[in-house]
Amino acid sequence: MAQASTQAAYRPMSGRKRKSFRQHLQDNAGILFVLPAVITFLVFGLYTVIYSVILSFFRWNGFGKFSILPFACAPPACQFAGLDNFAYFLYQEPTMSGFFWQALQHNLIMAVFVTAGTVLVALPIAIALNRAAKGQTIYRVLIMLPMVTAGIAVFYVWSFIYEPDGLLNSVLESVGLGFAAAKQGWLGQPDRALTSLMIVMIWSSVPMAVILYLAGLQTIEKDLYEAAVIDGASAWQQLWNITWPLLLPVTVVIVITSINGVLQGYEMVYLMTYGGPAGHTEVVGLQIFKYGFGDQRQLGMASAMSWALFVLVFIVALVNLRIFRSRTEV
Amino acid sequence: MTTHKRLVSQLSLIAVAALVAACGTATTPAPQATSAPAATTAPAQPSGNEPELTMWTWKVFHVPGLEAVAKNFEAKEGVKVKITAYNPDEVYRTKITTSAQSGDLPDILSYWSGGQWELAATDQLVELTGVVDPAWKANFLSGTYEKSSTLTQSTYDTCQKDPKCTYKNLKVGQSFSVPYLAGQAFFVYANKEILQKAGLDPNKAPTTAEEWMDMMKTVKAKTGTPGLVTGEQNADVLHYWMFNPMMMTSCGQEKYDAIYNGNGSFADPCVLNVFKWINDIQTNDLWMPNILQTNIDPADVAFSQGKAAFDLGGTYTLGFLVAQGMKTENLLSFALPPLKGSAYSKLEVSAFALIDAMVTKTSKHQKEALDFIKFLTTPEQMAVFAKTVGDFPAVKVPLDPDKIGPVLVGLMSAFSGKSPFDTSKAQILEEPGKVLKLGLQQFITKETTPDDLVKKIDAANKAAWDAKGGPLK
Known part of the structure; x- marks a missing residue:
């Protein structure tokens, strides 16, 4: 009872019970389980796909500067080609x-x-x-x-x-x-x-x-x-x-x-x-x-x-x- | 729980280490004992803080030769050089590309001669303009350093006209590398035993292409052995090893340059005759069976097994044939003979730079790295390299069988100081080059004729030069 009143004192506006860290973990277990796969996909999948799409509009021999985050393309090794490729x-x-x-x-x-x-x-x-x-x-x-x-x-x-x-x-x-x-x-x-x-x-x-x-x-x-x-x-x-x-x-x-x-x-x-x-x-x-x-x-x-x-x-x-x-x- | 965490972190470390290790395919053969002479100076005493240089190559069989030189360098200067090979070619290119991005290039790079401009243009290499003094330049064979290690006017002009060129920021006369391997590809090797069986003089090399064709026909008729083999699966082979030298002798350098540079036609009789001669090899059924699926090494192996009377190759072929068990006394070698009525009665053959060494900008020991490539390209050390690996150096080495071996002495003696290719300004563009290479292969598949091919190449050459703003003047 005392515990409940203490929790209520902490969150008078929401009126909701404060969840423990353990409860948070339990509630979001699904997200946590898929997070490694999502991160892997974002880094090795989506990033490379976006990189490849952007690269297809440039001429680049691999030596000069070319990056998408932050964007950089240093001529003459890298040149914007538009749809030329x-x-x-x-x-x-x-x-x-x-x-x-x-x-x-x-x-x-x-x-x-x-x-x-x-x-x-x-x-x-x-x-x-x-x-x-x-x-x-x-x-x-x-x-x-x-x-x-x-x-x-x-x-x-x-x-x-x-x-x-x-x-x-x-x-x-x-x-x-x-x-x-x-x-x-x-x-x-x-x-x-x-x-x-x-x-x-x-x-x-x-x-x-x-x-x-x-x-x-x-x-x-x-x-x-x-x-x-x-x-x-x-x-x-x-x-x-x-x-x-x-x-x-x-x-x-x-x-x-x-x-x-x-x-x-x-x-x-x-x-x-x-x-x-x-x-x-x-x-x-x-x-x-x-x-x-x-x-x-x-x-x-x-x-x-x-x-x-x-x-x-x-x-x-x-x-x-x-x-x-x-x-x-x- | 702590034990569990530790176990997990250790396993993670092992997994990451395994992943990192699996990403590389480096081959660092163990240093081999070599009979190479050591440097004459007294060994430098290591002080304990000498830098260790790194050098990369893609030729695994060059590693012992480079290591022999590195050993001598260490004895003289007290600086160690670690040689590492990454192969095949595509892996090496990718390794350099990714390392250039991450700033992890070695101190010294080996790279295809003439291909270094892209690296130089992106500020990856230490400039050697002015550093290679007249005394150092004098070491190199004619047609090597000045042709492919210095940016020539014609290379510059072509680059400026080409919208796709990625080294427009370089200037004529700039240099970033020195050649250490050279060679030439216009050599024909004959199996003397087969010539003898066919009733031909095994010591007499043909003086014209027509004479050579007759020899191949005789061999085929009398022994049933096919006349010729070469690595035709590689489309460059027929183009660069046979067509270009024959076209050069047939047309002469001026016309050769004019035709390639868009100021002449491949329908010129001097070119058409070459096409007809190459096509005749097929019409006379003189190629080894399955020739279009035979690459360079398998072609040399087939020749060494007596599956063809002649093998079209280069300076590097001889060492390979000997390694396959062929005896040099069973080999007759000669430069590709010209057609009758050619502009030149004989093709003068000179060395062509194949591999350059260069110092990278990211090197923390640029002075020592420069000292090493200077040491590497001295006649004495190039002789050590040549004798160890049996390959052709880009430096004037003493023609002494004891120093470079008898085989290389013979080959180097066949070179003249000057070849029309040294002064040629022909630019072979990618698109017509592809049409030409494919057409030469289509002679064998009987899908094209010399007359058809000249029309296709002329059209492709015109389109390619038009895209660059017009023929090269």
Whole structure:
């Protein structure tokens, strides 16, 4: 009682009880728990994003003074460029814009075929694994291997497979299909390099898609299939009318992550072809890398190109979501 | 609770330390025993407060050579120099960029010759204009210091016209670095055994490009071995190692400069003939298979394994081939031969600066750092470096096999004091350069022809010079 009156004396106007520090902590525990993540995001996420947006309007080689907090840009190493960086590779300079649009075309081809290939390969594997009565664990481990193997090692092994005297040509020759072998190597011929790269991309992205599909398949009630069998539905009809529609949300995730990965990625191209032969596998990510970290060090240009790519990825993701949402809502 | 807090703080410290350590990829090989001669002066007695200098490079295999020189410097001056390599190139560039921002550059930097202007323009380097006196200048090979370590009039003019140039505040004649590594790329190596198998004279180098093409055809016809290999995955290789020297001999320096500087056309017969000759390598099926996916080192490895009769490389190639197990007596080397009817009957080859050393403004020991780069670029210490690493110094070293090794003596003897490239004022712009590089690769993929390519390059060159306000006069 005495305690209550003392508290009232301290806060006569509000009429509220004064909370102890402990109570404050308890009330705001949620905020405290997310604070480290928020701070990390603000410093390493938002700040760098804003920095990159502002940088895309400047020419800067990385040596002179450039900062956004407080703002500083010391010429001649740093110069305001306005929209020049964007104009340069989008339309203004015919040579460089030609290279950019060609690289973007490769990105889009890859996005379509790698995504379609991943879905078409992963879904049957997931269905087969889901139905396997024995040895499921072994099969799953085998399927997951590409996902857990170090990328750099995998890419080099594939490069060896694709060489003129590599495994693929040897196998083709040994089974009497020597005419189909790539004399200049599968990554060395313009008509096959992009396809060969996409095969490796599909190979490395299938395991994750299989995991997601398996998880999705296990949520489908068996009753649905039993009812369909009673109604006389064939296996194909079950797949098309039950499995595929119920797996659409999973497919949305796979499609968006795959397109996003393919449009932004460049590591595999960097390691396996460096954009060759004669620019036939050049992608925008690799161009950004070359502008930013090559001997030109045009960091503003690299940022501008990154944002152009972001806009494309964003639009593609929105379109995908819209298409799939309309299908799943029906 | 106190114990718990202590544990948490210790774990945090370990995590931060691990994170910081993981950010760097520094490679500091342990000092190696070297047969390099020590400095002749008596070792300076350390007083205990001598500064320790730091020097960065991106060439890991240069570290033992630089350390050998550093050891001699320590013996003479009592100042220690710690050499650290960061590689590959992109990592080194990023390391320098971030260190320049945080003021953590080393005392001495190695950097690509001609690339130091961007660092100099942002006040990162100690100016050496006037510091490099005539006696010091006399040490350098012709075409190195005066061409790429001093800001020339033509480099200045091009920069002033280019809105993107980031070193407009520099003046003609300013200098911020000295070269210590040089080389040249216009060398062809032949495998004598393969030439002999094809019935060719293994000791006779071709005097014209046509003769060389015939030799490659003979090798292919008689042994089935492809004629030529080089690191074509790197688009610069065909451009700088083959096309440019052949164009220079074919057209002569005046026309070469005029064409690149926007005052001439790539359709000129002297250029078109070079394109046709390079295209003929493909039409005669003389390239090693998978050539467009073969980079410089794998190309040299393939050549050393007898997968091609000829290897297009540079001064630095020889050491690599020997390291791969090739015997020098099995190698025939010659400068890239000119086409018949060329403006020059022979390409005079001189050294070209590749790596410069410079003192940073943030160095607390600028005098000692300057003393070290002066010491490094003396003929005696450059000989130590050259012998240790087998690479070509930018300084006139004694042509003594005992001092620099027999291989380098042979190569250095092949150099003439003057090359048309020394006085060339050609500016190769980025955009037409890209078209040219891609076009040369497209000869191999059969996607373009010499006639088509000259049209594309002319258009790109005109557009690029127009964007800079007109051709370079």
